[in-house]
Amino acid sequence: MPLINIIPGEKIPVAPMNVRLPAWRIPGWLLVFWWLARGLFRLTVLAVRYWWLTAPAVFALWLRAEYGGLVLVGVVLAVVAGCAGWWRWHPSSWLRFGWYPLVSRVRALVVYRRRWASVMATCGLATAFAGDRYVPQLLKVRCDRYGDELTVRMLPGQIPDDWGQAAERLAYAFRLQQGQARSTGRPDRVVVRFMRRDPLAGVVAPLPVAEVPDLGGLPLGVREDGQAYRLRLAGSHVLIAGATNSGKGSVLWSLIRSLAGGIRSGLVELWAFDPKGGMELAAGVPLFARFVYDDPDGMAGVLEEAVKRMRLRAARLRGVTRQHVPTVEEPLIVLVVDELAALTAYITDRKVRDRIKESLGLLLSQGRAVGVHVVAALQDPRKDVLPFRDLFPTRIGLRLTEAEQVDMVLGDGARERGALCDRISESSPGIGFVVLDGVREPVRVRFSYLTDDDIRQLGRDFRRLCDIDARDEQEVTR
Structure with missing residues (x-):
């Protein structure tokens, strides 16, 4: 027994503290009652949670007990016939309100x-x-x-x-x-x-052309939920990045096709730049207000002309409106560049390259509000190749060769949020992920595919028919 010292020199024995918990004896019948009550409560919760199973089962048992098996079979056949008729008469509503809710509950369980x-x-x-x-x-x-x-x-x-x-x-x-x-x-x-x-496994056919393009939602392809994908061009620039044969042409021609109605009426002007000698965009010459290829100095000059048009328009709109509205007199100008890296990194003449970079920087930073937009495609997304890629609010990543390139094109963390551009199959060109500024989640899209015959037919059907003055006269520079 331990001792405690109260007075110096004197020790008094102290009993140890009892720390054992009290034991409660529960009768066996009470324990059985508790187990039964607990099981009944759980069964009730499960019956309420899965009412779509328990309610038909209870109804079928009651029907069998009251009216017999023949009546039960008749009711079941009537329900099956009603569902089949609903599916036959209006399949979309049957799938939405009948079939898919049932499939959802079964798969959840x-x-x-x-x-x-x-x-x-x-x-x-x-x-x-x-x-x-x-x-x-x-x-x-x-x-x-x-x-x-x-x-x-x-x-x-x-x-x-x-x-x-x-x-x-x-x-x-x-x-x-x-x-x-x-x-x-x-x-x-x-x-x-x-x-x-995968709803994007098949090739997407060219989409219908609207007489007046909806700049807030241009139809370009199909999303992975099977719905049409619409690109917002108003107030935006578009960057398209992808490896060789990844489908950059599908994106460009899908965009051009969606603007074709406005091109014919004069609401839209397309200025095309094809540094690869015109191989990609030459078939659409009737659609273009400007078409330049092969000559770097000529391309720099057309870009500088676009900057002048932008500044003149900004001076006219200053104090009148903050956002340009396309008209025949003041059309929307869209600059389409097939291989942007050929303009910003691969030109050997440093002065010409600097002129191009300066013009592109001004257009990307100041052109959206006055209706001058840049749509550019490239293969190499490195920063030294495209120093101003952050000025593109809309970015499209097609098949890329390396995982690191995904975040270069679509922004930090895009691959972790599901944009697996490096895993797109080579046999599926035209599939990519779209990221918008302010929207965290990428959207998986397959863009429509236009054959050479489709492009030539597009040029014949929607060629520029409006009269243009000498300032806007169409020219082909080589």
Whole structure:
């Protein structure tokens, strides 16, 4: 027994402290009752959660008990016939409100919820604290023709970029092709999309041409959800980067085709630059107000002329409006450059190269508000080749040769958010990812493909028919 010293020289014995917890004896019948109540509560929760299974089952049992098996079979056949008639009469509404909601619930139960906790742990999205395990909550699964969208409540401390980095691992864990994460309007939620079938596997045919182009949404191709992709040209410049045979021509000609109605009416002027000797853009000469190729000095001169037009227009619009509206008298000017690196890096004449860089810098920094836009394509996205790539608000990454090039073209972190440009197959030209300033998530698109015959027919059908004055006279410089 330990001793405690109260008075110097005197020790008094003290009993040890009792730290044992009291034991409660519970009767066996009470424990059984508790287990039954707990099981009944869980069954009730499951029955309410999966009402789309329990409600038909209860109704079928009641129908069988009250009216017999023949009536039950008749009701089932009537429901099947009604669904078949709905599908036959209006298939789009049947798929939207009947079939896909059912598929979503079944896949949520069979594919995702069954393995959710284990997949979250192996992909590094679950955590443990004070002996308890915390797993992100799967809120909703929505299926469509091409893939599944999962709405998830993230754990505290997680951000959508964490899910973007793990999206590919999640797709493989659920035996699917590709995954991509995007943020929602709520800060605690993220949407993860998995693709079951690629809607971009086939070639996209040329899209219809509008009489008046919608500069806020030019149709250029198809998105991975099967919907038409529309590019916003108003107030923007467009950069297209991709390796050889990646489909840069598809993007350029899709854009030119979407502007063809405005070219014919005089609302749009195309100034084309083809440093590769005119091989890519020569077939569309009837569509161009300017077409320059081969001569670097001539290209520098046309760019300087565009700068003069831009400054004159800015002087006329100063104090009148902050955004140019295209008219026949003041058309939208679009400069299309097939290989930008040939103008900014590969010209041996330093003075000419500096003139081109100065003009392009002015056009990119000042041209959007006055209706002068630059659409440029290149293969090499390095900074020394294109020093002002950050001046392009809209950037399109086609197939690239290296993973590092993805962030060079589309911005830091684009590849982690799903823009796998380096994994695009060589057999799928025209597929790429589009990134807009202010929008974090890239959009996967396949652009329409125009054959040489399509391009020549486009030039014949939509050639420039408006009368232009001497200042805007069409010329071909060599």
